[in-house]
Amino acid sequence: MTSANLSLGEKIKNRRTYINRTLWTSFVVLPFYAAYFILGVIMLVSRSINYANVYHQTQQVLYREKLAATASVVGFRSMVWILVIGTAVMFALQGFSYVFNTSQIDFYLSQPTTRAQRIKRNYFNAFGTFLSIYIGTELIALIVAAAMGAVNGNVLMSALIETVREFILFFAFYNMTVLAVMLSGSLPIAIILTAAFTFVSVIIAGEIALFKGIFFSTYDSEEPFKVIFSPIYDRVSSMMDIYTLRNVGENYILNPGYVRQCIETIMDREIDTVVVGVIAFIAVLIFSRLRRTEWAGKSIPLRPFRWFIKVLGSAIIGIGSGLFVFELYSSVWNSRLYVMMCVVMILATIFAGCVIEVIMEGNIRRMFKGVAQTVMAIAIVVLVFVIYKGDLLGFDSYVPAASKVESCAIISSDRTFHFFHGYYGNSDFSSKDYMEIKDVDTFIEIARVGMDAQKITRINEQAGRYSSTGYQVSVLYRLKNGRDVYRYITIPYDAVDEQLNKIVSSDEYKTGCFEVFHDDYVREADKTAVNRSLGYNTSLDSQETQNFDYTEFSDAYRKDILAYYSFDSMKNKMPVGQIEYEVNDENYIYGTFEVYDTYTNTIDLLKKYGIYLDSTITVSDVRKITVTNYYPGYDLEKIDYQDIEEYPDSKEMSYTDEKQIEEILGSIISTDYYNPWYNYNNNNEQYSAQIYTTEDRSKYAGSYYTFIKGQVPDFVVADTN
Amino acid sequence: MIELLDLMKDFDEVKAVNNVSLNVLDGEVFGLVGTNGAGKSTILRIISGVIKPDSGIVLIDKRPVYDNPEVKSDIFYISDDQYFLPASTPDEMANYYEGIYKNFDKLRFHKLCSGFGLDTKRRISTFSKGMKKQVSILLGLCAGTKYLLCDETFDGLDPVVRQGVKSLFAGDMADRGLTPIIASHNLRELEDICDHIGLLHQGGVILSEDIEDMKLKMQKVQCVFQNEEEEKAAVEGLEVLLHERRGRLSTYTIRGEREEVEAAFKRGNPVFFEVLALSLEEIFISETEVVGYDIRKFVLG
Structure with missing residues (x-):
């Protein structure tokens, strides 16, 4: 009997034998998927049940926790992507590694098939096997979960979408690995190339970001770290974003908007992964046609690609060495070290070129071959250095035209709230998400001045001179073309106060800057909170209460900000106290709110709650004031502390005389609480005053105050110098 | 009939096949003789459609072979270092080829294996070099293809087996018009098998004549x-x-x-x-x- 007479069953059986023999990796990965999905669901759901028993959780909480357990295995929070990447790489190497071995090439390519058919069959086998394993084990896990009452619509929908995501990830990594195989002649080189394809865009993006930080005065670390064409980055960053999704709370798995919110959060990176997969697939089709049988055994046979790899690899390592030099010397960095940095970058590029040549040739004696590529790499490295050092792209002078800007923001990451629930936190809160300043002309006027001042500040810092010359802020321009531009600027004190007042006094600024305007999740959490408190602190004392209405307080505080917060009013004023709000049960929330003397609604409410404290100090409240002069013999209002050659020992003097105390009280200010628009340059940091009050006025031993410039009493100067 | 016309193939700086023109007539045993590196394997790999020549024409029964499954179904190539699927047995290889070559005769394969004393259930990786050669020859013969390309296949076969294989070749040539092409570096190995000899040296054909x-x-x-x-x-x-x-x-x-x-x-x-x-x-x-x-x-x- 010949094969022409084979039944379908026999043909399928033979095919299965072939897959078993060639895709044996499926036997390796199957137990891992089974363990991950099936055992994972059983263990996590049963853990939730046991936990509920031990801690007497309600049925509602138990149901939520069981759903969360299943979702963490099969849903958006799944960690199965690690397995999927490993499977894709293994299947691709297993399916296509025959191209590295002459006898296998002879075996497969002499058979009655075309190259295209063979590639198609490998793809079909790999994707079919992967999907069978993935969906098979996942379905069993979901059936088990359903039997344990741990499935709802959200879980099923997130499992379905996650399956699609894993397929996309598999598609991308499989194609990247096959492309690496098609471009290389041996397995080790193919593995190295796969790793290079995986991480190269992350490394390049990292180097660009770090170089910007080193060379550009106005580079803002708030600028998001953006990586394109990197499925590994896409997946890791998506996962982190899903874990820290805002406004989903502990009941996320019961929230009908959860799936939609997750999709919106990750969609851009999923598209990026698809794009990478498609590009890699097209490249596979092209290079599989170009690939010659005789490439087997060579490292990277395609000459142009070999050049590309060596030039790119050497340049990346060369540039990376510059970053290493900066990190090594960062604490003692000065402008002269740039020369050393450049020299090290060139040497590292040459060294990298030699190493890459040795790896590609597999022969140490070929170390100094391929000089042309090394020279090209050096040229790129030097060009990059010159571009960044000379700011040839005009990064530090770029201010967009007002007509091109949609809106602006002053970025403040000073969070009012610290909110934690399990993995979830609100650490990514930023005013850039809420602030949309439309007065672009005024904003750009401020930014232009701030750019110039920041460049001078940076030069001074690199010369070792640190001094407060203005308000250091991050600004964001949202361009009409969809691009976001970030800059770090120093707005000089007193230079553009009128413009600053226009911006800071605007409702757009206030509602964007203060998190209290976006505290819906806190209000929600507060409703069910048991262990909660509201406290009020001043420099002298503190009080707290459990009897308060958070919503009432939040409304009052919002009203005060809208009515009384302005640049003009804040410029010369410090907060008189600070409110602390804390919830410490299933959620942990800690919030702080600065209180100014003009915040009448808030102060009235604090009085109503019985926790208000007057922060003003009279002579009768004070037993003693101890003044410390940290630089006796010098006047830091006339010289810079950095010009002092030998730092003297500090000198203290205590005052109990009422007249002297009165004079001191009139020339000091409390700096216990932060005001971003206060001109800290008005303070004389050479002296500090520690006030010891009478026992009935304060429970603290002593409170520190700072003198205002030009107001240090003569007797203090005389006594402490 | 296999026709090679002005065939050229370079491997980087090396001319593996240099302007080779040969004709292999149906029903004759064609011997390709030459030293290592003379280009024998490259020519066989070109004929079997594994390698694409840089220039020149390869026609199998007037049809181009490269990437042409229809033509390749008429050819079975036994390479110098024949590959078998990982951990496979002769039986499994026969199953595999059964799905590849429509005329593969599994029954005959089992009979021949039995005749040559080869255990079809034993892993091929445990076989000696000569036994592996026997398995590959028997698989090639049972594939039922018109052309059988053998690269140094007779190396390592003992005289009795050689004689047996020769008889099988003769039988298949008579029964179904098999045309074997045998490459070897040793002329003496081919003397009693081949009808026609092509002598290769440094990629080129020195001589191609009927022995008779x-x-x-x-x-x-x-x-x-x-x-x-x-x-x-x-x-x-x-x-x-x-x-x-x-x-x-x-x-x-x-x-x-x-x-x-x-x-x-x-x-x-x-x-x-x-x-x-x-x-x-x-x-x-x-x-x-x-x-x-x-x-x-x-x-x-």
Whole structure:
């Protein structure tokens, strides 16, 4: 009997034998998927049940926790992507590694098939096997979960979408690995190339970001770290974003908007992964046609690609060495070290070129071959250095035209709230998400001045001179073309106060800057909170209460900000106290709110709650004031502390005389609480005053105050110098 | 029929196949002889569609072979280092090929394995080199293809097995018109199998002839003459390829028909003369030395 007479069953059986023999990796990965999905669901759901028993959780909480357990295995929070990447790489190497071995090439390519058919069959086998394993084990896990009452619509929908995501990830990594195989002649080189394809865009993006930080005065670390064409980055960053999704709370798995919110959060990176997969697939089709049988055994046979790899690899390592030099010397960095940095970058590029040549040739004696590529790499490295050092792209002078800007923001990451629930936190809160300043002309006027001042500040810092010359802020321009531009600027004190007042006094600024305007999740959490408190602190004392209405307080505080917060009013004023709000049960929330003397609604409410404290100090409240002069013999209002050659020992003097105390009280200010628009340059940091009050006025031993410039009493100067 | 015309293939700086033109007729055993690196394997890989030539034409029954499954279904290529699926047995390989070649005869394969004493359930990786060669030959024969390309396949086979394989080849040639192409670095291995020999050196074809034709067209004569004048007169007009003299005994290798040579020598009135059978080796030595090669250096070892 010949094969022409084979039944379908026999043909399928033979095919299965072939897959078993060639895709044996499926036997390796199957137990891992089974363990991950099936055992994972059983263990996590049963853990939730046991936990509920031990801690007497309600049925509602138990149901939520069981759903969360299943979702963490099969849903958006799944960690199965690690397995999927490993499977894709293994299947691709297993399916296509025959191209590295002459006898296998002879075996497969002499058979009655075309190259295209063979590639198609490998793809079909790999994707079919992967999907069978993935969906098979996942379905069993979901059936088990359903039997344990741990499935709802959200879980099923997130499992379905996650399956699609894993397929996309598999598609991308499989194609990247096959492309690496098609471009290389041996397995080790193919593995190295796969790793290079995986991480190269992350490394390049990292180097660009770090170089910007080193060379550009106005580079803002708030600028998001953006990586394109990197499925590994896409997946890791998506996962982190899903874990820290805002406004989903502990009941996320019961929230009908959860799936939609997750999709919106990750969609851009999923598209990026698809794009990478498609590009890699097209490249596979092209290079599989170009690939010659005789490439087997060579490292990277395609000459142009070999050049590309060596030039790119050497340049990346060369540039990376510059970053290493900066990190090594960062604490003692000065402008002269740039020369050393450049020299090290060139040497590292040459060294990298030699190493890459040795790896590609597999022969140490070929170390100094391929000089042309090394020279090209050096040229790129030097060009990059010159571009960044000379700011040839005009990064530090770029201010967009007002007509091109949609809106602006002053970025403040000073969070009012610290909110934690399990993995979830609100650490990514930023005013850039809420602030949309439309007065672009005024904003750009401020930014232009701030750019110039920041460049001078940076030069001074690199010369070792640190001094407060203005308000250091991050600004964001949202361009009409969809691009976001970030800059770090120093707005000089007193230079553009009128413009600053226009911006800071605007409702757009206030509602964007203060998190209290976006505290819906806190209000929600507060409703069910048991262990909660509201406290009020001043420099002298503190009080707290459990009897308060958070919503009432939040409304009052919002009203005060809208009515009384302005640049003009804040410029010369410090907060008189600070409110602390804390919830410490299933959620942990800690919030702080600065209180100014003009915040009448808030102060009235604090009085109503019985926790208000007057922060003003009279002579009768004070037993003693101890003044410390940290630089006796010098006047830091006339010289810079950095010009002092030998730092003297500090000198203290205590005052109990009422007249002297009165004079001191009139020339000091409390700096216990932060005001971003206060001109800290008005303070004389050479002296500090520690006030010891009478026992009935304060429970603290002593409170520190700072003198205002030009107001240090003569007797203090005389006594402490 | 396999036709190779002006075939060229370079591997970087090395000319693996240099302007090769050969014809392999249906139903003959074609031997490709040459040293290692002469281009034998490359030519077989080109014929089997594994490698695409840089230039030139390869036609199998007037059809191009590269990336042409229809043509490749007529060819079975046994490489020098034949690959078997990981951990497979002869039986599993037969199953595999059964799905590849529509005329694969599994029953025959099992019979032949049994005849050669090969256990079809044993892993091939545990077989000796010679046994692996036997498995690959039997798989190739049972694939039922018209062309069977064997690269150094007879290396490592013991004489009994060689004889058995030769019989199988002969049977398949007679039964279904099998055309085997056998590459070897050793001329002596091919002598008793091949009908036609192509001699390769440094990528090029030195010689391609039917063995029988060569034998008929070339004569080896040992003779003794009274004197040199008579000897000169006898060989005058004959195309002498080689001449050796030991004492008065001369040995001539002459191109020409037997009758023509015998007549010429009889005219010279020799004391003694005898036309001897030429071995393939001698024919090749004679033919190649004429064109300036010493094949003893690179084929006969």
